[in-house]
Amino acid sequence: MFTMASDRSQMGRELRSVVVETLQDLMKTNDRVVALEADLGGASGMTKIAATNPDRFVQCGIAEADMMGIAAGMSAEGFVPFTHTFAPFATRRAFDQVYLSGAYAGNTINIYGSDPGFCVGTNGGTHTSWEDVALMRTIPGAVVCDPADDVQTEWVVRAFAEMGQGIHYFRANRKAVRNVYAPGSTFEMGKGNVVREGDDALVITAGQLLSDALDAAEALEAEGIGCEVVDMFCIKPLDEDLILSAVAGKRCVVTFENHGVIGGLGSAVAEVLAEHGISVPFRRHGVVERFGQVGSPHFLQKEYGLTAEAVCATVRGLLG
Amino acid sequence: MTTDTLATARLLAAKIRRDVLSMLLDEGQGHLGGSLSIADLMGVLYGKELRYDAKNPHWEDRDRVVLSKGHAGPAWYAALAESGFFDRDVLYTLNDGGTMLPSHPDRLKVPGVDMTTGSLGQGTSTAAGMAYALRLKGSSSYVHLIVGDGELNEGQCWEAFQFIAHNRLNNCIVYIDDNKKQLDGYTKDVMNPFDLVEKMRAFGFHAVRVNGQDAAALDAAIQEAKAVQDSAVAIVLDTVKGAGVPFFEQMMGNHSVKFNTPEVIDEAKRAIAALDAVIEGSEA
Structure with missing residues (x-):
């Protein structure tokens, strides 16, 4: 727990x-x-x-x-x-x-x-x-x-x-x-965590971007957009059941990863959605066809569009 | 080594050669040259040197063998079958679908195989890790690491040799099968190895060169290696690719041999018959 x-x-x-x-x-x-x-x-x-x-x-x-x-x-x-x-x-x-x-x-x-x-x-x-x-x-x-x-x-x-x-x-x-979790928290390998509930959008993320995803969800809520956030810290084996249950009723799904969009969390979630025939506005928010470069982590996070503001924009775009 | 155990090692080498030829002839093709060049080493290891229990292949106190030049798997399989690890009939399932004897050794499938190999160079690092682990456990077991001369093109070998030498892992005896040829030709033409003994010495090893087709010389080198204190040890085997069968020794492209012409098939059968006669003579 x-x-x-x-x-x-x-x-x-x-x-x-x-x-x-x-x-x-x-x-x-x-x-x-x-x-x-x-x-x-x-x-x-x-x-x-x-x-x-x-x-x-x-x-x-x-x-x-x-x-x-x-x-x-x-x-x-x-x-x-x-x-x-x-x-x-x-x-x-x-x-x-x-x-x-x-x-x-x-x-x-x-x-x-x-x-x-x-x-x-x-x-x-x-x-x-x-x-x-x-x-x-x-x-x-x-x-x-x-x-x-x-x-x-x-x-x-x-x-x-x-x-x-x-x-x-x-x-x-x-x-x-x-910090995201309180000391003493325990988890389950192969199981993701719903860390914030919301009705409109679903953001599935992992790693330290979970903090940014929660920031984004708070910002979206202030705009009247309910945003659920899932911590998929275990990307393999993937918690397919959680993806399927969390996506139900949502108007859009966004994966948010400190990684390229090919083969990472976004791909893994896309595979689950596609194989279950789930049609929902969906974006893999990550790095697209780029190499790394030098700079402070803060600079790089912004340069590659991996900020709370950027993922908010992706959600808004999908919701129209 | 007494005359008797020397004879045992030589007899085992003859059986390994016969079995390798028989397996590959049955299969129609296979890695003959590099299997035959280590037949004498395998004969000495399994005929005398190794501590093992064929009925309990994971016995903790066994000596380990890592055949980093994994394409010589048929020679190892023959040694294991002739030493009682599994039935000789299994040898003829080499490379069949679902076999326990894949072309390259698999520790999850073959009793007696201590490490999976085949992607050249990788066995050197795993053997280094095994030797390091054995020392941590306080074990007196040895790791016998067999590396090909062509395999030394792989940089990973030299990374592992650094680690073995730096840590003075004299419980890991490194054998380099210097049979002078690799798939595309002579090693000196493909990627010149220069002087392997000097190279190993420069890396911090106690290194010697011996006739790798001579059981007595091999045994003496192993005993010398075991007496070395406080230094990694390497034995460069002066060998011939295809050793023991003149026709195949002289065949230029003998890394992987296809048994698809009457001449090659006849030569293989003739060699098998000659080895059978030697084996029967020894056992009579």
Whole structure:
């Protein structure tokens, strides 16, 4: 069960600290959890694990594909590996190793792809991922999550540690994001959350954009448009039942993602709507046919049209 | 190695060669050259070196084998069948729909296969992870990692070698099957490997070159590798692609052989008969 944070304007803990501290906590009771880095331990904080749990931190150097293979080999020997690198390196660069050495070979790799989409900031276009969710969704049996805040990120890390065989990917900012959920909230893998109800429009989103989607819903309500917001933090397996129930009676549906419109949350929702013959005004609000670029996260969020104002405009456009 | 175990390893190598030829002849084609070049290594490993229990292939204290040059799967399957992991008849299901013996080894399907391989280079990293994990567990088991010379074109191999050397994983013995050829021709023409022993030494390995078709030399090199303290170890196998059957040794394009002409079929059958005679003579 989840409850909403008392003050959505407050920032939570840094997500990288959440990941590191949760892994350190898991290591107290699970002697199979190991953390692997590709020379971004200073950026992720994973090197703190080297200090507290030196046997459980595996430095792989700047060799992401090798890191995924090493994780797969450790999994074959019974360990529960958690790997970290920036989202594009964890997915685009090391995809075949994740796919074959990991999934196809029946091994487990838990992956934290950090700074997805506009979170990349000044690392720029080479470090930007607008396609990581699309890639990971294609892996049979993979679990793909985009948690909204620190509470949900911690829950995802703990859930991954217990999931057994398979590829488990989550993408998250390294830095702090606004609170959405109250501490102690729990979730269910493969189940989305209706975080705000409304009668006219349905916005389905994931990740830190959930805060922006809630901002948008408040703005739309002030204009007399009821906007329901669904947190689809688990993009695979997808909560089809929730999509089908939430869409009923709505005048439009908008997906809102920090990702390209091909293959991500928007595509996943479109597939469900199309296969169930649901005809409703629909838009995938995301990045269309563009590469990343350098700039502050704030600049990039605006540049790629991933703001509350932009999604409000999309909803208004669909409602006519 | 006593004379007896040496003989056992040689006999196993002959059986592996016979079985590989028989399987691929039955299939009509397959990766012959690189399977035959490691037959002697497989003979030494399964004939003497490895700690295993064929009836309990996941035995925790077993030695692990990772055949990163996964296209040589038929040689491994023959070694496993001849060592009791599964029935020899299963060998003839190679590549059939629904078989437990796919062209490239699959740890989820084949008893005795410790890691899935086939996409070249990837077995090096998984073997590195297994060796690291075994050391964390305090295990005395070894990982025997078999890599092709052509496979070394893949950069991932060198990433994994860095990791193995940096961590001084001397529980992971790296074998490089230097059979001098890859699919498109000689390795020196496709992508010159230069001196593999020097390369491995430059990467931080204790490296030696041995005659990879000589069971006694292989065994001696393995014992030497096991005695190395505080350093990663590599054994470069001086081998011949198609080794053990002169006709196929001399065939230029022997990476994947099609058994579709009377000459090739006859040569394969003749080699199988000769190996059968050797095997019967040894067992008599």
